[in-house]
């Protein structure tokens with residue numbers, strides 16, 4: 354999963370409970386009336402056992418997350434080895450090549466790296482210059498700074514920096530940002546529904562508004578209430594290069610000269626002399642209250658030297674042809690990202706970011722599913738497209754490229770089921786379905802979970818923006834209904850702490866490796882769920898649609 358810098362995570366929105374609990378006393382009373390349910394329950398008991406045992410899945414994870422693959426960084430030899438292995442596996446499973454060069458779809462990228470020895474950041478106030486430390490205070494983000502820049506500019510605090518017409522919110526109204534740097538606190542006000550908040554907090558949307566208001570740069574203060582990763586770990590990997598797709602059609606932040614990531618623990622420095630303190634703003638941000646907007650008393654002096662290098666990578670695309678004369682020309686996509694972060698700063702003496710769960714787990718599932726559908730064939734009226742994308746960790750780039758230039762006709766893609774870091778680390782009782790209420794596909798996923806005795810829930814932490822933080826979002830933006838399903842938990846349970854600890858300790862850290870505890874039974878159950886969802890979607894009479902009231906339906910119009 355892509356790191357969620359600059360998003361807020363306070364779990365404030367209620368989720369929709371899907372299964373209402375029946376009081377046990379009333380239950381017996383209702384038995385006769387609930388004959389249909391009883392039949393359902395019987396059917397559930399006689400459901401054939403899982404097609405999976407977790408072992409073949411784990412064998413793929415072990416290969417992909419082995420130290421010899423060096424964390425599968427985009428453009429690296431390790432990723433090429435992983436992809437060669439994946440091609441071998443899908444060939445063995447009898448899938449047909451559906452890329453451009455056989456199974457491969459080449460993807461051209463550029464890498465951007467800040468040369469810190471030739472870069473500096475400082476705050477200037479009344480002729481006095483205070484240098485900022487890259488390690489402790491703030492650093493130029495290579496994701497947002499695409500060419501060498503030297504600037505000195507006034508700064509304006511713009512609250513969350515959002516303009517959301519649907520909610521009549523315009524935090525930039527009345528502010529003079531021409532030639533200035535906008536400083537914002539990552540997050541959104543509480544009265545903005547999760548999907549809208551996610552959408553407008555993407556780099557592309559936020560920058561659109563800031564640019565229209567005249568800004569030339571942006572400083573993101575991370576929101577202490579919602580940081581997945583502590584500053585120390587963010588900072589230690591700040592020299593990791595960023596990437597983007599080659600070609601101006603893919604530039605989401607034209608005109609952005611400089612992007613800076615700011616440590617909230619150092620943020621008081623920005624507000625000196627402004628009449629406000631960061632402590633006061635962070636308190637408001639924690640409660641997701643509206644924020645004041647005002648000019649800052651300090652100006653920003655930045656020298657960022659950027660090195661740009663071309664990078665070659667590839668997606669892998671394989672096809673299981675459908676059996677129906679017409680529907681075989683439609684495709685259900687099963688996707689996962691095969692790249693991870695590569696080699697980085699050592700943590701506890703380990704510098705290989707193996708990415709066993711992120712997303713070795715999803716890639717392994719795709720390979721295991723291919724083999725499983727060969728070993729246990731089932732009717733598939735539509736075709737299934739197995740897509741292993743590159744450069745997810747660099748900003749969903751491989752999937753973005755595939756969605757813009759699919760190797761099958763764009764309109765023929767009926768759904769994307771994306772598997773990324775599904776975390777089989779607790780017994781399988783709950784599945785979190787991102788997109789549950791958005792489309793027929795979400796509803797179908799919920800129904801299948803229920804039929805397996807698993808409770809489907811909406812994301813209990815919608816403000817972590819996870820629905821737009823993995824590859825399904827590339828398909829969503831092209832109008833394709835999508836879901837991402839994860840092993841889940843409910844708020845306030847011991848499981849919540851297990852997941853929280855996992856994020857803190859292992860997410861995007863070298864300890865996301867094969868030496869962590871994993872529940873193979875849960876992995877097998879998750880695979881079975883995915884198999885049923887795939888087959889069900891491939892065989893359904895109608896292709897899935899976004900629901901009429903879904904926020905994401907807007908993308909179908911423009912594609």
Ligand SMILES: [Zn+2]
Nearest residue numbers: 354355356711
């Ligand atoms: Zn990730």
